[in-house]
Amino acid sequence: MTTMALGKAINAGLRCAMESDPKVVLMGEDIGKLGGVFRVTEGLQQEFGEQRVIDTPLAESGIIGTAVGMAMRGYRPVCEIQFDGFAYPAFDQIVSQVAKLHNRTKGDVKMPMTIRIPYGGGIGAVEHHSESPEAYFAHTAGLRVVTCSNAADGHLMIRQAIASEDPVIFFEPKRRYWEKGEVDEQASLESAPLHRARVVVAGTDVTIATYGPLVSTALAAASVAAEEGISLEVIDLRTLSPIDFDSLEASVGRTGRLVVAHEASVFLGVGAEIAARISERCFFRLEAPVLRIGGFSVPYPPAKLEDAFLPDADRILDAVDRSLAI
Amino acid sequence: MTTVMARPDVPANPVPTPGQVDAQGLTPDQDLVQLIGPDGRRTSGSPFAALVADIGPEELRSIYRDLVVVRRIDAEATALQRQGQLGLWAPLLGQEAAQVGSARALGADDFVFASYREHGVAYCRGVDPTMMMRFWRGSTQSGWNPYEFGMTTPAIVVGSQALHATGYAMGIQHDGASSAAVAYFGDGATSQGDLSEAFGFAATFLAPVVFFCQNNQWAISEPVHLQSHLAIAKRGEGFGIPSIRVDGNDVLAVCAVTRHALARAYSGQGPTLIEAVTFRMGPHTTSDDPSRYRAPAEEEEWKAKDPLARVRALLEAEGLIDAAYLEQVTTSADETARSLRSGCIGTVEPLPMSLFDQVYAEPHPLIEEERASYAAYLERLEDQSS
Ligand SMILES: Cc1ncc(C[n+]2csc(CCOP(=O)(O)OP(=O)(O)O)c2C)c(N)n1
Ligand SMILES: [Mg+2]
Numbered sequence: 023m024t025t026m027a028l029g030k031a032i033n034a035g036l037r038c039a040m041e042s043d044p045k046v047v048l049m050g051e052d053i054g055k056l057g058g059v060f061r062v063t064e065g066l067q068q069e070f071g072e073q074r075v076i077d078t079p080l081a082e083s084g085i086i087g088t089a090v091g092m093a094m095r096g097y098r099p100v101c102e103i104q105f106d107g108f109a110y111p112a113f114d115q116i117v118s119q120v121a122k123l124h125n126r127t128k129g130d131v132k133m134p135m136t137i138r139i140p141y142g143g144g145i146g147a148v149e150h151h152s153e154s155p156e157a158y159f160a161h162t163a164g165l166r167v168v169t170c171s172n173a174a175d176g177h178l179m180i181r182q183a184i185a186s187e188d189p190v191i192f193f194e195p196k197r198r199y200w201e202k203g204e205v206d207e208q209a210s211l212e213s214a215p216l217h218r219a220r221v222v223v224a225g226t227d228v229t230i231a232t233y234g235p236l237v238s239t240a241l242a243a244a245s246v247a248a249e250e251g252i253s254l255e256v257i258d259l260r261t262l263s264p265i266d267f268d269s270l271e272a273s274v275g276r277t278g279r280l281v282v283a284h285e286a287s288v289f290l291g292v293g294a295e296i297a298a299r300i301s302e303r304c305f306f307r308l309e310a311p312v313l314r315i316g317g318f319s320v321p322y323p324p325a326k327l328e329d330a331f332l333p334d335a336d337r338i339l340d341a342v343d344r345s346l347a348i
Numbered sequence: 349m350t351t352v353m354a355r356p357d358v359p360a361n362p363v364p365t366p367g368q369v370d371a372q373g374l375t376p377d378q379d380l381v382q383l384i385g386p387d388g389r390r391t392s393g394s395p396f397a398a399l400v401a402d403i404g405p406e407e408l409r410s411i412y413r414d415l416v417v418v419r420r421i422d423a424e425a426t427a428l429q430r431q432g433q434l435g436l437w438a439p440l441l442g443q444e445a446a447q448v449g450s451a452r453a454l455g456a457d458d459f460v461f462a463s464y465r466e467h468g469v470a471y472c473r474g475v476d477p478t479m480m481m482r483f484w485r486g487s488t489q490s491g492w493n494p495y496e497f498g499m500t501t502p503a504i505v506v507g508s509q510a511l512h513a514t515g516y517a518m519g520i521q522h523d524g525a526s527s528a529a530v531a532y533f534g535d536g537a538t539s540q541g542d543l544s545e546a547f548g549f550a551a552t553f554l555a556p557v558v559f560f561c562q563n564n565q566w567a568i569s570e571p572v573h574l575q576s577h578l579a580i581a582k583r584g585e586g587f588g589i590p591s592i593r594v595d596g597n598d599v600l601a602v603c604a605v606t607r608h609a610l611a612r613a614y615s616g617q618g619p620t621l622i623e624a625v626t627f628r629m630g631p632h633t634t635s636d637d638p639s640r641y642r643a644p645a646e647e648e649e650w651k652a653k654d655p656l657a658r659v660r661a662l663l664e665a666e667g668l669i670d671a672a673y674l675e676q677v678t679t680s681a682d683e684t685a686r687s688l689r690s691g692c693i694g695t696v697e698p699l700p701m702s703l704f705d706q707v708y709a710e711p712h713p714l715i716e717e718e719r720a721s722y723a724a725y726l727e728r729l730e731d732q733s734s
Contacts (some may be wrong), residue, residue, distance in 0.1 A: 324698070327702070
C-alpha cells in the first residue's frame with residue numbers, strides 16, 4: 023500500500039497500463055511536456071516518448087476522431103479532454119462514431135478507447151471548467167461511463183477502463199485530485215469489478231447514493247448525521263453506464279429510503295434513472311419516495327455562486343430529514 | 349480482426365520536432381509588415397505606410413499612453429489575482445501593440461468577437477477595467493453589455509467566436525451596412541474546426557469579417573509549430589482569404605494592416621486574415637508556469653522586441669517625449685490601476701437566488717419551481733441555525 027493523491031494515483035495507473043501494453047497511447051492537449059494542466063500525465067512523455075504520449079493540436083474533435091483511426095489500427099488510445107466543458111467539440115465523434123462503430127460493423131471493429139474527462143466544480147474556475155456532463159454520455163448506447171472518487175479507485179479503474187474492449191468515458195472529479203488515499207499498486211484488474219458500486223459506509227436509516235466528487239461530501243454528511251443518531255449508508259456508484267442497480271436494491275432493501283446526490287442538474291440526470299428503477303424494483307420496500315439533490319437547471323454559475331449551486335452536506339442532510347419525515 | 353501489429357521491418361514515422369521545422373516554413377521576419385524599425389524610425393518603403401501617414405505626434409503620444417495603461421491594467425490584475433481578489437487572470441503582457449494597434453483602427457459600428465485575452469482591445473473600446481475584473485473575480489459570466497461597446501465578453505471555448513463573428517458579418521452584409529466584424533483568436537485556436545468553418549463561410553459569402561490572429565507563439569505549453577507547419581497566414585490563403593503577416597509588436601504596422609482589412613470589408617471585398625506575430629511574455633494564465641515548457645532564452649529574445657520599447661524609441665527619435673508627458677502617462681496608468689483595484693475589491697457579489705435569473709428570456713416552470721424550493725430550503729437552513 024502506498025499513500026497517494028487521486029491525481030497521482032491515476033498517473034500511476036496510466037503508467038502501469040502503458041508498461042503492460044505497448045499499444046496504449048495517450049493523446050491530448052498539453053499532456054506531454056507540461057504533464058497536463060492537472061499534471062495527471064506528468065513524467066509519462068519523458069518515460070515513454072513522444073510517440074506514446076502525444077501532444078495534439080488544439081482540437082477536441084480532432085483528438086477523438088484521430089483516436090478512432092488509431093483504435094482501428096490496433097492501438098488503445100487514452101484521450102484527455104482538458105476540461106469537461108471542452109468535451110462538446112468532440113461530442114459528435116464520441117456519440118456518432120466512437121459509441122456506434124462496434125454495432126455498425128456488427129462487431130468487426132472494436133473501440134477500446136478511454137476518454138478521460140476532469141469534471142465537476144468547486145475549484146473557483148471560469149466558465150466551462152466546472153461542468154458535469156455525465157448524463158449526456160450515459161444516455162448514449164455504446165459508451166461505458168465510470169467515475170472514481172478516491173485514489174485506490176483512480177489507480178484500479180483507469181487500468182480497467184483501458185483494458186476494456188469498449189469505449190469508456192472516465193470522469194475524474196477534479197476538485198478531489200489532491201485528496202490522498204491508500205493505493206494497492208499491485209491490485210489485479212479482477213480485484214474489484216469495474217461496474218460494481220461500493221458501500222463506503224454501512225447504515226440503516228437512509229441510503230445516500232452518489233459518485234465522484236460528492237462521495238467525500240456524503241461521508242461528511244454521514245458523520246454529522248451519526249452525531250444526531252441517524253445512520254446513513256453511503257454508496258459510491260462508481261459506474262454510471264451500466265448502473266449497478268443490484269447493489270442499490272440491496273441497500274434500499276435494508277434502509278427503505280434513498281437520496282441520490284450529484285453535481286449535475288437534477289432534471290433528467292443520473293438520479294432520475296435511479297429513482298425510476300428503484301421505484302420499480304423496491305416499490306413495496308420503500309418507506310419514502312426516492313429523493314434527488316444536485317445542481318439546479320441553470321448553467322453552472324460564476325465562482326462566487328458555486329457554493330450555492332453545489333450540493334453540500336447540509337443539502338444532503340436536508341434531503342435525509344425530508345425522507346425521514348415521510 | 350482486432351489488432352494489427354506494427355511491422356518490425358518498417359521504422360516508425362518520426363514525429364517532427366521543433367528543430368526539424370524551420371520557423372513555420374519561413375525565414376524569420378520574411379514578408380512581415382513592419383513600419384517601425386528596431387531603431388525607432390518609421391519606415392516608408394512599405395505600401396502600408398500610407399495607411400498610417402495621418403498618425404502624427406499627438407496620436408503617437410496617445411497610442412503610447414494606451415500601451416502603458418494597458419500594460420498597467422494587466423500588471424494590476426495579476427497582482428490582484430496573487431492577492432486572492434481574482435480567481436484567475438490571462439495576462440496580455442507582450443501583446444499590447446497587437447491589441448491597441450488593431451483596436452484603434454476600428455470604427456464605432458464595428459463589432460469585436462474576442463477570446464479571453466483582449467483586455468487591451470476592451471480598453472480601447474471604452475470598457476471600464478473594473479468591468480473586466482468582475483469576470484475574472486468570478487462574480488459574473490459577463491462583465492459588460494456587448495452592445496454597449498461593440499465587443500463581446502470573454503469566449504472561453506477556444507475558437508467558438510470566429511463563427512459568431514462570421515455570422516454577424518453576414519448580418520451586416522444582409523443589412524447593406526458598411527461596417528465589419530472582427531474575430532480575435534490565438535494561434536492554437538486555428539486548429540479548431542470552428543476556425544476552418546468560419547474561414548469557409550466567410551470566403552464563400554464574402555462576409556465583411558476580419559480574422560485577427562494573435563500568434564503569440566504558444567497555446568499553453570504547445571508551441572505554434574504543433575498547430576501549423578506553415579505560417580498561420582498561409583491557412584487563410586488556402587481558403588481564398590487574402591492574408592497578411594504583420595509584426596504584432598509594431599503598433600503602427602498592426603494599425604495599418606487592420607485599416608486595410610477593414611477597408612476591404614467595408615467595400616464588399618470580403619474577409620481578410622491578419623496574423624500578428626507577437627509573444628506571450630507571461631504565463632498562459634496566473635495558474636500556469638511556463639518554466640516547465642519553454643526556455644528562458646526565448647523569453648529573453650522577445651524581451652528585446654518589447655512593443656512598448658519600440659514606440660518609446662520612436663517617440664524619442666522624433667523628439668516627442670519630455671518629462672511632463674511621461675508624468676502624464678504615469679499618472680494616467682496609476683489612476684487607472686487605482687480605480688480598477690478599488691472597483692474590483694468593492695464588487696457587490698451576486699446573491700444565491702440570482703442563480704435562477706436570466707436562464708431563459710421567457711418564463712420557464714422548472715426554473716420557477718427550483719427557485720421556490722431553493723428559497724424554502726434556505727429558510728429551513730436559517731431556522732435550524734437560529
Ligand atoms: C475548446 C477548448 N479546448 C481547450 C481549452 C483550454 N485552453 C484554454 S486556452 C488554450 C490555449 C489557447 O491557445 P491560443 O489559441 O494560442 O490562445 P492564447 O491562449 O495563446 O492567447 C487552451 C488549450 C479551451 N478553453 N477551449
Ligand atoms: Mg497562442
